[in-house]
Amino acid sequence: MTRVKSGSGKGFALTVAAIAVFVIVAVIAVSALRGSGANADGDARQIEIIPVPATPVRYEDQTRIRALFPGLITARRQSALGFPSGGQIAEILVDVGDRVERGQPLARLDTRALQAQLQAARADIRVAQAQSDLAEVTLNRQQSLVERGHVSGQSLDEAQASYDAARARIQSTQAVHETLGVQIELATLTAPFAGVITDRSFDEGASVGAGAPVLTLVESAALELRVGLxxxxxxxxxxxxxxxVELNSGERLSVTLRAITQVIETRERTVSAVFDVPASATVSSGSVARLLLDHALEDRGFWASAGALTEGRRGMWSVYALTPSGEHYVLEPRPVEILHSEGDRVYLRGAVDDGQRILTTGVHRVAPGQPVRPVSEG
Structure with missing residues (x-):
């Protein structure tokens, strides 16, 4: 067996320990560097200053405001035309959309029966005239005989009465003749004024009663605007x-006030004003128009863009004021009250100082306390 020396084993252990310490130190250093980098990024984000459009507040003791009142443009005259006496329609000479002139024939009734009665009335006139001539001759003869004493005055009186009755019959038959002539004339429906046919209720061959609307005529040359104020x-x-006044198309035109009713209507609690629309205006009956009226608002306040408003607490409105904070500004919500709104701008009063800048738009992209810098004023 090989025996390991104790000195070499201790050296190896020390080397391993040194390497481990170095690794730990390196890890701690890297972590520290990463942490410092993250903190630096966080600090950079915290102090990021964004540019915002802003404008200074300018207070006014009073201001001119514009109010809009809607109204309807209508024809000055509109008539549902019918025949004064009933009958059968023989002709309808116009249709919906046709433009007609004053006195132009529009429709006719069948007048054959009236024509026959007219001929009979003419014959009655001739008969009455003949009877009148005979009565006149008789009267002259009786006057001559009375002067000579051949007849009594009673005969003269009877001849005079016969003559007067004959003359009355002439007048009666002439009146019947004229009445039939008027009825035949009224059997032709004519335009009482120039305009446009907007409705046709009957066709040829239909029997209509007296006064039944056959055609509707709307005057096109004279228009008026009625507005409730x-x-x-x-x-x-x-x-x-x-x-x-302003039309839906955005076009504006000038109208002239013709009359004010001076009576407050029960339902709308308004007074009707009637304006004449110029004949040169390219507008149709039935169009909606808004009357523009300027008057003074006796309240101190300032004008701002409607885009500067943001919803505040308890249903109130706020604007973002730019409050100085070192070398930049921070956004601070300030409560305001809307005194008047007009298109894309509002007249306000509230906790904003005169001359202080407020955010004009983009309120949904910012938050209270956010650092900003103004980039424009308008």
Whole structure:
């Protein structure tokens, strides 16, 4: 058997121990370096300053605000046209969508029966005229005989009465003739004003009663805008003055106030104002328009972008104020009250100082206390 020397075994053990210590030290050093690197990254993230759009607050003691009141553009005149007497429709000369002029024929009734009655009335007039002529001759003869004393005055009176009755029969038959002529004339439906046919209720051959709507005519040349306004706003309007309205297309046009009803409607609690739409306007009846009215708001506040608002506590609104913190700013929520909203901007008052910068947009991408720097003002 080979005997190992005790001195060489101790040296090997010391070498292994030294290597182990070196490995432990190396591991601790690497861990320390990694930890310091992580802390450095964390510190870098904590002090990261992001650029944000901001604008300074400018308070006003009062401001001009614009209110919008919706209304409906309609034709000034719209008529459901029918015949004054019933009958059978012989012709309908127009259809839905046709533009017609004032006095243009639109439809006709069958007038054959009326034409026959008219001919009979003409014959009655001739008969009455002949009877009147005979009564006149008789009256003249009786006057001559009375003057000569051949007949009594009673005969003259009877001749005069016959003559008067004959003249009355002429007037009666003429009245019947004129009535039939008017009925025949009214059997042709004509346009009372220029416009567009928007509805047709009957076709040829249909029997209609007196006054039954056959066609609907809407005036196209004269349009008006009716708007319901609170009485306070209506009292500021002046008849004859021009006001601005906005259409759904974004187009704006000028209208003239024609009348204010001065009566508060029971349901809407508004006063109706009627405006004349210019004939040159390219707008159709039935379009919606919004009346634009400017007036003063007697409240101290400041204007801000609607994108600057964020929901605060208990249903209130807040804006982010940029508060100085060393060489940068931090975001601090400040409660505000909306006094008026107008499109993409709002008029506010709240815990924001005059001249202090506030975040204008991107409120959903930041958090309270976040370090920031302003990059724009507007």
């Amino acid at each position: 609170p009485s306070a706003d209506a009292s500021r309007l002046r008849v004859g003055e021009a006001y601005e």
